[in-house]
Each structure stands twice: as C-alpha cells, then as structure tokens.
Amino acid sequence: MKSGQTLILLATVAFLNQSIAQDYLHQVVVFSEGWSNWQTGEVMEPATLGVYDPGLQTFVVQDTLEDAGFVSDAVIYESSIYVAADGQVLRYDLNSFDLMASAPVIGVRQLAILDGLIYLTRGDVDAAGMNLELDSYLMWLDLETLDPVGELTVSSGPGYATEGLVVHDEKLYIGVNNAFDWGNEVGFMGQYDPITDEYVEWDLGMEGKNPIHLFAQNDQIVSVNNRDYASTSLSWKMIGDETATTHVVAETNAGCLAAVMTSDGQLRYQVSGEAAIRQANQADLMSSTVWLDNVPEYYGMVIDPVSGDLYGAVTDYSTFGYVEIRTENGELTGQFDCGVSPGVICMDVRSLVSACGLPSPLQKKPSQWTFDALGRQILGVSSGYRFEVDEHGRKRVIILNQ
Numbered sequence: 001m002k003s004g005q006t007l008i009l010l011a012t013v014a015f016l017n018q019s020i021a022q023d024y025l026h027q028v029v030v031f032s033e034g035w036s037n038w039q040t041g042e043v044m045e046p047a048t049l050g051v052y053d054p055g056l057q058t059f060v061v062q063d064t065l066e067d068a069g070f071v072s073d074a075v076i077y078e079s080s081i082y083v084a085a086d087g088q089v090l091r092y093d094l095n096s097f098d099l100m101a102s103a104p105v106i107g108v109r110q111l112a113i114l115d116g117l118i119y120l121t122r123g124d125v126d127a128a129g130m131n132l133e134l135d136s137y138l139m140w141l142d143l144e145t146l147d148p149v150g151e152l153t154v155s156s157g158p159g160y161a162t163e164g165l166v167v168h169d170e171k172l173y174i175g176v177n178n179a180f181d182w183g184n185e186v187g188f189m190g191q192y193d194p195i196t197d198e199y200v201e202w203d204l205g206m207e208g209k210n211p212i213h214l215f216a217q218n219d220q221i222v223s224v225n226n227r228d229y230a231s232t233s234l235s236w237k238m239i240g241d242e243t244a245t246t247h248v249v250a251e252t253n254a255g256c257l258a259a260v261m262t263s264d265g266q267l268r269y270q271v272s273g274e275a276a277i278r279q280a281n282q283a284d285l286m287s288s289t290v291w292l293d294n295v296p297e298y299y300g301m302v303i304d305p306v307s308g309d310l311y312g313a314v315t316d317y318s319t320f321g322y323v324e325i326r327t328e329n330g331e332l333t334g335q336f337d338c339g340v341s342p343g344v345i346c347m348d349v350r351s352l353v354s355a356c357g358l359p360s361p362l363q364k365k366p367s368q369w370t371f372d373a374l375g376r377q378i379l380g381v382s383s384g385y386r387f388e389v390d391e392h393g394r395k396r397v398i399i400l401n402q
Contacts, residue, residue, distance in 0.1 A: 022351065022352035023306050023349050023350065023351055023352065024306060024349070024350065024351075024352050025054050025304050025306050025307065025347060025348070025349055026348045026349065026350040027051050027052065027053055027054070027348045028051070028052040028054065028311065028323075028345060028346070028347060028348070029049065029050075029051055029052075029074065029076070029081060029345070029346040029348060030049075030050045030051070030052060030059075030313070030323060030338045030339075030342050030344075030345050030346075031047065031048070031049055031050075031065075031071040031074055031083065031085075031342065031343065031344040031345075032047060032048050032050065032321055032338055032339030032340055032341055032342040032343075033047050033068075033069070033070045033071055033340070033341035033342075033343055034046045034047045034048065034069075034339065034340050034341060035317055035318045035340050035341055036069050043069065044318075045318075045339075045340045045341075046064050046065060046066055046068075047064070047065040047068040047069070047070065047071055047085065047086075048061050048063065048064050048065065048339050049061070049062050049063040049064075049065065049083070049092070049097065050062060050338050050339060051097070052323070052336055052338070057334070057336065059336045059337065059338050061339070062097040063092070063097055063099070065083075065085055065086075065090075067086070067088070068085035068086040068088070069086045070085070070086050070343075071083060071084065071085045071086070071343065071344050072084045072085075072086075072108070072109050072110065072344070073109065073110045073111045073344060074111070074344050074346050075111045075112065075113060075118075075346070076094060076346050076347075076348055077113045077118075077143070078094075079093060079094050079095065080092065080093060080094055080100065080143075081094050081346060081348075082111055082113075082118055084105075084108040084109060084110065084111050084120065085108075087104060087105065087106055087107065087108065087124070088102055088103065088104050088105060088108070089102065089103045089105050089108055089111075089118070089120065089141065089146055090102050091143075091146060094348060101144070101145055101146045102146065103141060103146035103147070103148075105120060105122070105139065105141075106122070106124060106132070106134065107122040107123050107124030107132060107134060107161070108120050108121075108122060109121045109122055109123055109161075109162065109163050109165075110162075110163060110164060110165040111165065112165045112166060112167050112172060113143070113167075114167050114170065114172065114194065115170070115194065116143055117140045117141065117142065117143060117149055117194075118140060118141050118142075118143055118146075119138065119139070119140045119165065119172055120138075120139050120140070120141070120165070121137065121138060121162035121163055121164070121165045121174060121175075122134055122136070122137045122138070122139065122161065122162060123137065123161025123162060123163065123177075123178075123179060123180050124161075124180060125180050131161070131178075131180045131181035131182075131184075132180065134154075134161075135153055135154060136151040136152060136153050136154065136157065137152070137154065137157065137158040137159075137160065137161055137162045137176070138151065138152040138157050138158055138162060138172075138174060138190075138192065139151040139152075152192065152199055156199060157190070157192065157199045158174060158176045158188070158190050158199075158201075159176075160176050160177065160178035160181075160186050160188075161176075161177060161178050161179055161180050161181070162174050162175060162176050162177065162190070163175045163177050163179060163211065163212055164211055164212060164213055164214030164223065165214065166214040166215060166216045166221070167216065168216035168219075168221065168239070169219075169239065170193075170194075170195065171191055171192065171193050171194075172191070172192045172194070173189060173190065173191055173214055173216060173221050174189070174190035174191070174192065174214075175188075175189065175190075175211030175212065175213075175214050175223055176188035176189070176190050176201065176211070177209070177210045177211050177212065177225075177226075178210075179210055179212070179226075183228070185209040185210040185226075185227070185228060186209060186210075187203070187204035187205065187206075187207075187208035187209035187210060187211055187225060187235070187246075188201045188202065188203055188204060188211075189201065189202045189204060189211065189214075189221060189223060189235065189237060189244055190202075202237060202242075202243065202244045203244070204223065204225065204235045204244055204246050205235075205244075205246045207225075207227065207233050207246045207247075207248050208223070208225050208227075208233055208235045208244070208246035209225060209226075209227050209228065210225050210226040210227050210228070210229070210255070211223040211224070211225045211226075211235065212224055212225065212226050212255070212256065213256065213259040213269070215259075215261040215267065217261055217265060217282060218265060218282060219238060219239040219240075220236055220237070220238050220239070220282060221236065221237050221239070222234065222235070222236045222261065222267060222282065222285065223235040223236070223244075224256045224259045224267075224269055225246070225255075225256075226255030226256060227248075227255065229254065229255045230253060230254065230255075231248060231249070231252045231253065231254070231255070232248075232249045232252045232254070232255055232256045232269075232271050233246055233247060233248045233249060234246070234247050234249060234267070234280065234285045234288075235247075236282075236285055247285060247286045249271070249278070249288055250288075252271045252274075253271075253273070254271050254272040254273050254274075255271070255272055256269045256270065256271055256272065257270060257271075257272045257297065257298065257299065258270050258298040258299065258300050258301040258312070258313075259301065260301045260302060260303050260310070261282070262303060262308070262328075263303075263305065263308070265281060265282035265283065266279055266280075266281060266282070266291075267279065267280045267281075267282060267285065268291055268301070268310075270295075270297065270298055270301070272297065273297065274297070275293065275294055275295060275296070275297070276290050276291075276292065276293040276294075276295065277290070277291045277292045277293075277295060277298075277330075278290060278291060279291035291330065292326075292330040295312070295324075296312070296314040296324070297314070298312035298313055298314060298324075299313045299314070299315050299317075299341065299342065299343045300312070300313040300342065300343040300344055300345055301313070301345075302345040302346070302347060303347075304347055304349075305347060305349055306349055307327075307328070308327070308328030309325055309326060309327055309328065309333070310324075310325070310326045310327075310328070310330070311323050311324070311325055311326075311345050311347075312324045312326065313338075313342040313343055313345060314342075315340060315341045315342060315343075317340070317341050318340065319340065320337075320340065321337070321338055321339050321340045321341055321342045322335050322336060322337045322338060322342070323335060323336055323338055323342055323345065
C-alpha cells in the first residue's frame with residue numbers, strides 16, 4: 001500500500017468513526033391541519049404533511065391528508081412515522097413518505113410505541129357535536145399492518161375519554177379526562193402494565209380535572225390539566241407513590257394549549273391567550289415563573305433533543321401558519337412557513353453516519369458501501385474504499401482496486 005493511500009485510508013476511517021458517534025437533526029416533520037367551516041363541514045384548506053430541512057432551511061409538502069380534518073398526534077419509530085389523523089391511524093415511510101398502511105380508529109387521540117405495538121388513546125364527539133361513548137378508550141395495533149391487536153374495555157380500563165399517553169419503565173400512563181363531555185370533565189391518571197395486563201388509576205382531585213399533556217421523567221409522571229378550560233393546574237406522581245399531588249397555577253383564566261419538558265426537568269407551558277411561556281422545575285412544580293415573554297401563542301411546541309432548540313407553531317387557524325425556532329435560552333433564530341394550523345411537530349433525529357448515506361450500525365443484516373477519499377458514497381464503481389458494518393456494529397474499511 002502506498003503511503004498516500006494509507007493516509008487517505010486512516011482519514012476515511014477516522015471520518016466514518018466520528019460520524020457514527022454523533023446524532024443530528026435530519027428533518028422536522030410538520031402536520032398542518034388546514035381549516036374547515038365548522039358550520040357546513042366543508043374543508044377549506046386540507047391537512048398536510050410537510051418536511052423542514054434544517055440544513056437547507058427549506059420546507060416541502062410531502063402529502064395532503066384529504067380525509068383528515070385535523071391531526072392530533074404523530075410519533076417516529078425506526079423508518080416509519082405514525083399519525084393520528086381524524087379517525088384513522090396512518091403509517092408513512094420516513095424517507096419516501098409513501099403511505100404504507102392505514103386503519104380506521106374512531107376517536108384516536110395520542111400514540112405511544114411499546115414492545116412492537118402502537119398504543120392509542122381515544123375520545124370523540126358524534127355528528128351532533130355531543131360526547132361519543134365508546135366501548136374502549138385504550139387500544140393497541142400491530143406496528144407493521146396497523147391491524148387491531150387488543151384493547152381495554154370500559155369494564156377493565158379507563159371508563160372515560162382519554163388523551164395524554166406516555167411510556168415509562170415498560171408501562172403506559174394515560175390521562176383520563178372525559179374532555180368531550182363538556183361540563184363533566186374528570187381527572188384520573190391511569191397506568192397499564194402490558195406484561196401483567198393490570199390497569200390501575202389515581203384520582204387527581206377536583207382541581208386536577210381534564211389532564212391534557214403527560215410527561216415521564218426521573219421516575220415522575222407529570223400532567224398538565226385544563227380543568228374546565230377556565231384555568232390550568234399541574235399534577236404529579238412519583239413512581240411507587242400511592243397518591244398524586246395537584247396544584248392550581250396562579251393567575252390563569254384559561255387552559256394550557258402547548259407544553260414541553262426539557263431534558264433537565266423544566267416543564268415549559270403556555271396558557272391559552274397568554275403572550276408568555278411559563279416554567280416550573282420538575283422538582284418544585286408548585287412554583288412557576290415566566291421563562292419567556294412577548295411571544296406568539298403557540299398551537300404546538302417541541303424540543304430538538306440534539307440542540308435543545310424550541311420549535312413553536314403559530315397560526316390564526318384560517319389564513320396562515322409558521323413555525324418559530326428558538327434557542328434553549330429562548331432567542332429567536334429563524335422561522336418557516338408551513339401551511340394553515342400547524343400543531344403536531346416531530347423531530348427526526350439520526351446518526352450523523354446517515355449524512356453520508358449509511359444506515360445505523362444497529363441494523364440486523366451486514367451491509368457494504370463504497371466511498372471516495374472524502375468519505376462521500378459512490379455507486380457503480382470497483383475502486384475506492386468499502387466500509388462494512390456487521391450485525392454487531394463492528395466495522396472495517398477495505399481498499400478496492402486502485
């Protein structure tokens with residue numbers, strides 16, 4: 001081997017090894033609900049699935065959800081994105097955005113993935129706008145086909161409409177709120193253990209009605225509650241405790257619309273109609289302060305887990321919609337237009353190795369790729385450097401004919 005080849009080979013190996021060790025924000029998937037005439041039911045602007053490229057700073061609509069009046073949740077798992085869209089669950093390929101599967105599910109609200117299944121909470125209204133009673137408010141489907149696999153009926157699980165859903169320590173935590181029976185909201189935190197098939201509930205009290213957002217961190221489940229939509233409260237329960245604690249947030253006259261939990265345990269939430277984002281430390285949820293003031297009202301918020309940046313969706317629900325990008329300190333650094341009523345935002349985080357065309361080393365089957373000296377993937381050639389990854393993530397570089 002020539003000395004020049006050796007240097008190039010070493011540089012290539014170093015480049016690839018460094019790439020595998022780093023995560024990056026590959027794309028931001030935004031669901032815009034559009035808007036419909038609530039009096040006639042006519043869809044004036046259809047819901048869309050769009051993608052923002054943080055590197056190129058471009059936004060492209062990938063699909064139009066013609067039959068969906070709204071999108072209530074979406075989650076990314078491996079190479080798919082699962083969407084709760086107005087009475088149906090959709091599975092898209094995360095690279096091509098081809099629709100791979102769909103299933104009708106009346107009242108689907110929030111989604112969570114655990115042990116090869118996708119779980120969902122449920123709640124809805126009937127054609128007259130009244131609360132729709134269902135036989136089950138917690139269901140689960142097959143990840144690949146979206147075929148029904150199981151459910152908890154009202155006799156063995158939640159007895160009212162459910163919303164928030166989060167996974168912690170192989171168990172599901174559910175916000176039970178009866179939110180579509182206006183004036184009769186309830187407040188329970190449910191726990192379902194798929195292994196033992198056991199369901200238990202904790203009462204959040206009169207002040208903890210209408211739990212809407214659930215977060216799980218540091219062996220604590222936190223709930224943001226909309227009560228009767230005239231005020232906001234926070235509830236929390238430590239894993240292992242027999243009771244939950246609820247605190248009414250001072251000086252609020254509406255429920256919470258958007259909320260996030262940072263990696264260091266800061267709950268950030270915005271009360272509807274307020275031009276400020278409040279913050280409470282997970283260790284002391286009875287004390288909230290203003291984290292950021294003079295901001296638009298966000299329809300949805302999400303945090304980039306790599307950079308800590310906050311993405312907040314802004315809309316008037318009929319004519320415009322855009323997403324603001326702020327640093328973890330709240331500084332506005334950019335924004336992009338994305339259609340009317342953006343609300344659900346998903347962060348597609350990948351290993352940096354994907355930037356040069358490589359899938360994750362966690363894949364099950366061995367694979368091979370060929371690169372030039374700069375680490376760029378090249379196809380249809382018999383010279384260069386082949387980078388191999390086996391099923392255990394072990395890698396090596398082979399010099400081809402020069």
